[in-house]
Amino acid sequence: MKTKEELKRMVCEAIDRRRDEIIAFADDVASEPELGFKELKTSAKFVRLLESLGRTPRTGIAQTGVVDAYQGAGSEIRVAVMGEMDAILVADHPDADKLTGAVHACGHNAQLASVAAIAYALHDTGLMQYLDGDIVLMGLPAEEYVEITYRNKLREEGKLWFLSGKQEFIRLGEFDDIDISVMQHSAVAEPGYKAGVTSVCTGFTAKLINYKGKAAHAGAAPFDGVNALNAAMLGLMAVHAQRETFRDEDHIRVHPIITKGGDIVNVVPADVRLETYVRGSNTDAILNASEKVNRAFRAGGDAVGADCEIIELPGYLPAVQCEALNDLMYEELKSLLGENAVQRVCAGFGGGSTDQGDVSHLLPSIQSFFAGVEGGLHANNFCMKDKDLTVLTAAKAMLCLVIELLYDGAAAGRKVKEGFKPVLTKEEYLRQWGRLE
Ligand SMILES: [Zn+2]
Ligand SMILES: [Zn+2]
Incomplete structure (x- = not known):
């Protein structure tokens, strides 16, 4: 039996060994950016990568979503590790698609590549045999809430009810058996910091x-x-x-x-x-x-x-913090990057919004931030400078957190779950949005 520390070292080394393939995947996704609910090429790339590792993911969930579940030695706790697939529209960005104006100026290609890195690590190390819980890798459509008229048409045609990927995943039951959700986002950090545990969203x-x-x-x-x-x-x-x-x-x-x-x-x-x-x-x-x-x-x-x-x-919905999960992630980030490089709580109030906020009302959830981006998110000067940080370190941090949660009878995972009081049940959540109609 390997110790927790041995497992963490093992997966970090496995991710490093696949560095070039993982970065190439991030670049490949960035080379053909697609807006939300149109991520056909992007999801096909993700599926091909998983299939090359012998997996048979479920596809076409909420139009373009991908789900691949890995079973642990025991199934005490089920953790979703999520990557978003959609681009944003900044037509005058130098990398923007000439036809559609879409570009990965929010770094979602790095997110998806960090989930791909975890798929490589699970394949190469056989990690699941050491864990008392399951990992569900997800490629999620449409985090950016844009093209509202277009999406409302899909809604009127009965193809969607919500206008974003995670909301549709909630409605379709994809989170019904998930206990904890984990994801990361690229960020322009404050000087000196390489990562942040969390920040507040509207x-x-x-x-x-x-x-x-x-x-x-x-x-x-x-x-x-x-x-x-x-x-x-x-x-x-x-x-x-x-x-x-x-x-x-x-x-x-x-x-x-x-x-x-x-x-x-x-x-x-x-x-x-x-x-x-x-x-x-x-x-x-x-x-x-x-x-x-x-x-x-x-x-x-x-x-x-x-x-x-x-x-x-x-x-x-505004993001809800799960402090127990934040504390665990803080430890992982400190050991990967050093204490001085990690911001426990991002300063100021984040004016952005994410559908992870909706998920965070239902189950313990975390979205950590990794620097390595220059220019502005959603701006024509956005530039992903340090992919080793935004993709590889992010993947290592998320997978080490999952090991922490699912090791030894998934004791830490069960503690996080038991200590979290959901703000809404799924039924209350669906009713809540219904009242705005
Ligand atoms: Zn964005
Ligand atoms: Zn984003």
């Missing part, structure tokens, strides 16, 4: 806004029309007028875009469309701000006599 609700006016000749008879673009502009101004009422501690962010501003220039715009999030640090504040934003958008329509239709869509 939640949000999403909206599609459609102003309907009346078309007329823009030169000859604008008085016969109802200008939906004017309604939208007034609506946006009215949203801005709400901002002074938001409390600092609620971290409300409202950032609408116009996705359709009219049809042709010599016709009074009769169909104008917008998308927005209303983000915040807690659900009550989000709902409160959401009502104000709806009122403001409707006011724009009232001002010019246009109709204002608002479709509410389920967004993401």
